[in-house]
Amino acid sequence: MVVASPTKLHSEEHLTIELPTVDLSGDRSMVSNLIVKACEEYGFFKVKNHGVPHDIIAKMEKESFNFFAKPFDEKQKVEPAKPFGYGCKNIGFNGDIGEVEYLLLNINPLSIAERSKTISNDPAKFRQVLTPFILL
Incomplete structure (x- = not known):
């Protein structure tokens, strides 16, 4: 997403x-x-x-907006993407400029449960939103 x-x-x-x-x-x-x-x-x-049902997409988008609206220092509390976690990279190889931020999650429910503590202000809600998506 x-x-x-x-x-x-x-x-x-x-x-x-x-x-x-x-x-x-x-x-x-x-x-x-x-x-x-x-x-x-x-x-x-x-x-x-x-x-993927639209209600699941809407809930995931809301959680995504909440995470990416956080200050950079807060987002960095999530482990760096190696391969899973938070990442931020500069772009600009073809004349475009800026940064791209991303959050890669393992679909293992135990991994999501652990990472949700640093991703969301409401980890239980975050897990609840992601669970139906990973079970599709």
């Missing part, structure tokens, strides 16, 4: 592009080709017909 940063961009000038949409209900070979093409051309894509 990718969530937009709550921080406003420094520039007033924005380039609007239409990201490719991949329909997961299509032929597996065709879907694979569309994903590869989208990754090569854009690095991102939208997905539809993925089977």
Whole structure:
């Protein structure tokens, strides 16, 4: 899941592009080709017909916004992404500038239970929101 940063961009000038949409209900070979093409051309894509109920997505988005709105020092309390955890990297290889923040979680419920203590102000709620998603 990718969530937009709550921080406003420094520039007033924005380039609007239409990201490719991949329909997961299509032929597996065709879907694979569309994903590869989208990754090569854009690095991102939208997905539809993925089977994740909208209420679960809405709850996860809310928890994501809550986490990424925290001060940098608070986010760093989560272990660094090696491979799981919080990460922040500079981007700019193709003329774009800025940073990308991410939070990678292991789908093991015990791992989520442990990490939720540093990710959320309400760890029990965070686990409750993530559990239906990882069980899909």
